[in-house]
Amino acid sequence: MGYRINVNGEVREVEATPDMPRLWVLRDLLGLTGTKYGCGMAQCRACTVHIAGEPAFACQTAIAAVGDRPVTTIEGLSTDGGKTLHAVQEAWIALDVPQCGWCQPGQIMSAVALLGKTPAPTDEQIDEGMNGNICRCGTYSRIKLAIHRAAKGGV
Ligand code: FES
Ligand code: FES
Numbered sequence: 001m002g003y004r005i006n007v008n009g010e011v012r013e014v015e016a017t018p019d020m021p022r023l024w025v026l027r028d029l030l031g032l033t034g035t036k037y038g039c040g041m042a043q044c045r046a047c048t049v050h051i052a053g054e055p056a057f058a059c060q061t062a063i064a065a066v067g068d069r070p071v072t073t074i075e076g077l078s079t080d081g082g083k084t085l086h087a088v089q090e091a092w093i094a095l096d097v098p099q100c101g102w103c104q105p106g107q108i109m110s111a112v113a114l115l116g117k118t119p120a121p122t123d124e125q126i127d128e129g130m131n132g133n134i135c136r137c138g139t140y141s142r143i144k145l146a147i148h149r150a151a152k153g154g155v
Helices: 022-029 087-094 106-116 123-131 139-150
Strands: 002-007 010-015 048-051 054-057
Touching: 002 022, 010 139, 022 139, 054 106, 054 123, 087 139, 106 123, 106 139, 123 139
Parallel strands: none
Antiparallel strands: 002 010, 048 054
16 A cells, blocks of 8 residues: 655655554665664654654554654664764764664653753753663663763753
């Protein structure tokens, strides 16, 4: 079945079954491999993207359920073809947050959504907003510092 989907500001056309998870549409049909597969069961948030600005599990969202709501992936956070990074990405780099890196696109997408709603979060608000984003490498303390850094404009 043919679908027109809005991803990172572009309308793309794909052929998929209605129940195909958005994660596979992004990764396998569109080549947007920044969004990661962790558990496939809504348990880790590695696959977090934004749908109409809200964080969502790409592994649990069928293509037919998204409709024409815009989707943003980690590739869509930067501008100028990736030359200008989002403030959260800059903070991640400045504090050397990732270890293996697998969970980090989902962590960053959740952090961007958190800061969109709470521009200067407390530690508790970060814990709440990032709750469910699992990192098997235990980078949680650097993630928290990076969110504070991004909230202060990179200082
Ligand atoms: S891969 Fe989607 S929540 Fe784990
Ligand atoms: S950096 Fe390895 S799982 Fe988070």
